[in-house]
Amino acid sequence: MLFLRLSASSGVPVHLQIEQQIKQSIASGVLCAGDPLPSTRRTAADLRINPNTVARAFQNLEREGIIRTVPGGGTYVASFAAPGAGLLKAEKIRRLRPLADQIAVEASQLRFSSEDVHKLLDTALLELEKARRARKSDPRVEPQEGDR
Amino acid sequence: MTAFAIQTHSLVKTFGLGRKQISAVDGLSLHVPEGSVYGLLGRNSAGKTTTIRMAMGLARPTSGTIDVFGLNPTRDPERVSVLRQVGYVPEDKMLASLSPRKLLELNRSFYPGTWSDDLARKVIKRLELPLDTPYMKLSLGDKTKSALAAAIAQCSRLLILDEPTTGLDPIALDELLRLLVEDCTAEGRTIFLSSHQLAEIEQIADHIGIMDRGKILLEGPLDDIRANFHRFTVTGASLPAGGAAILSATRDAHATRYIIQRDPESFSHELICNGATILDSNPMSLNEIFLELCRTAESREEVSA
Numbered sequence: 320m321l322f323l324r325l326s327a328s329s330g331v332p333v334h335l336q337i338e339q340q341i342k343q344s345i346a347s348g349v350l351c352a353g354d355p356l357p358s359t360r361r362t363a364a365d366l367r368i369n370p371n372t373v374a375r376a377f378q379n380l381e382r383e384g385i386i387r388t389v390p391g392g393g394t395y396v397a398s399f400a401a402p403g404a405g406l407l408k409a410e411k412i413r414r415l416r417p418l419a420d421q422i423a424v425e426a427s428q429l430r431f432s433s434e435d436v437h438k439l440l441d442t443a444l445l446e447l448e449k450a451r452r453a454r455k456s457d458p459r460v461e462p463q464e465g466d467r
Numbered sequence: 468m469t470a471f472a473i474q475t476h477s478l479v480k481t482f483g484l485g486r487k488q489i490s491a492v493d494g495l496s497l498h499v500p501e502g503s504v505y506g507l508l509g510r511n512s513a514g515k516t517t518t519i520r521m522a523m524g525l526a527r528p529t530s531g532t533i534d535v536f537g538l539n540p541t542r543d544p545e546r547v548s549v550l551r552q553v554g555y556v557p558e559d560k561m562l563a564s565l566s567p568r569k570l571l572e573l574n575r576s577f578y579p580g581t582w583s584d585d586l587a588r589k590v591i592k593r594l595e596l597p598l599d600t601p602y603m604k605l606s607l608g609d610k611t612k613s614a615l616a617a618a619i620a621q622c623s624r625l626l627i628l629d630e631p632t633t634g635l636d637p638i639a640l641d642e643l644l645r646l647l648v649e650d651c652t653a654e655g656r657t658i659f660l661s662s663h664q665l666a667e668i669e670q671i672a673d674h675i676g677i678m679d680r681g682k683i684l685l686e687g688p689l690d691d692i693r694a695n696f697h698r699f700t701v702t703g704a705s706l707p708a709g710g711a712a713i714l715s716a717t718r719d720a721h722a723t724r725y726i727i728q729r730d731p732e733s734f735s736h737e738l739i740c741n742g743a744t745i746l747d748s749n750p751m752s753l754n755e756i757f758l759e760l761c762r763t764a765e766s767r768e769e770v771s772a
Contacts, residue, residue, distance in 0.1 A: 327666060332693065367644040369504055369673045370652055
């Protein structure tokens with residue numbers, strides 16, 4: 320089940336908030352390969368936002384190979400949605416770089432040492448991995464690809 | 468080529484005679500693309516309602532043109548086919564002493580081709596509209612709801628909502644937004660709404676027009692507007708004082724605050740090249756953009772007066 324929430328005050332464009340949260344759900348195992356996503360219109364109505372905004376987020380995710388759309392049959396988490404598995408390293412760097420810059424700026428303003436920043440990142444990665452493992456051992460029925 | 472649901476060109480509407488003339492709409496050029504959710508924003512008496520009344524053929528332009536789906540709403544045979552395609556929720560809902568049930572029945576008989584009973588029932592249920600109270604005994608919010616139910620169930624090609632949130636409580640407002648997205652945006656249908664509830668508009672609109680004193684200050688896709696407007700706080704020597712991209716520059720003892728209205732990236736690049744330090748750089752909410760634009764327009768008016 321996918322729960323999206325939007326923050327109007329964050330200044331982050333709404334379509335990016337949706338993209339990030341779907342990626343986050345996949346990374347932490349809340350969404351698995353083959354899981355269906357709600358329709359654009361349904362998602363827009365639930366969030367009370369313009370359907371084009373949701374469509375834009377879904378299009379971007381599809382272009383990145385994270386979700387796939389079956390014509391007339393809905394949208395699903397792609398089967399190899401270990402996100403970005405197929406991306407070039409240069410592209411991955413291009414996407415992560417702005418986030419790294421932002422962390423660097425905040426950390427230096429807070430006088431946070433480089434070592435502590437690394438520790439923080441390692442912890443975050445570890446927690447993601449833990450969440451993923453916990454989901455895998457969960458004995459719920461895994462939805463099968465193409466089973467709809 | 469984009470088709471427009473509503474388009475105006477140098478539209479003017481003045482009221483009164485002789486020296487006491489007031490221009491409610493003063494050279495307005497508006498472009499509402501078909502299939503969009505367009506939010507017309509403006510302060511009180513900016514000319515929003517007068518514009519909408521001209522689109523519905525309820526007021527005659529003093530000069531300039533307005534057309535709705537390419538038709539002229541002020542001329543008579545064309546006006547009928549405009550009205551057939553448009554659902555309208557007026558701001559002052561004067562619907563005599565009808566109960567909401569009677570109002571819906573009346574409206575239903577006017578639009579036999581498109582009216583949806585299912586949708587009418589859904590709106591009544593979602594908005595919790597009491598059906599059998601006479602109109603004059605309804606609360607302000609329930610008056611708004613009955614007008615909304617009548618217009619939404621009409622399933623028109625264009626839905627015009629003039630201040631559709633008047634008197635609605637937060638739950639009714641939330642349900643209204645859900646209804647609009649769910650049932651009024653499909654199949655290329657257009658919603659045109661005027662409001663000063665900026666937060667709600669920012670969520671559901673994809674096109675925005677900001678209007679002040681009868682003129683348009685800014686119009687375009689909301690995403691573009693968001694990408695163009697930016698606030699910088701900067702220190703350094705030889706900072707630019709003005710330029711096409713700068714909407715306003717405010718100086719205090721330590722720093723200068725810029726509001727940028729286009730291409731913020733090249734502006735920040737230029738600042739850095741000139742040795743300035745950017746202390747803070749933020750995107751702006753629609754509310755902040757609206758306030759800045761109206762204030763700047765006001766101060767320019769005072770200078771020229």
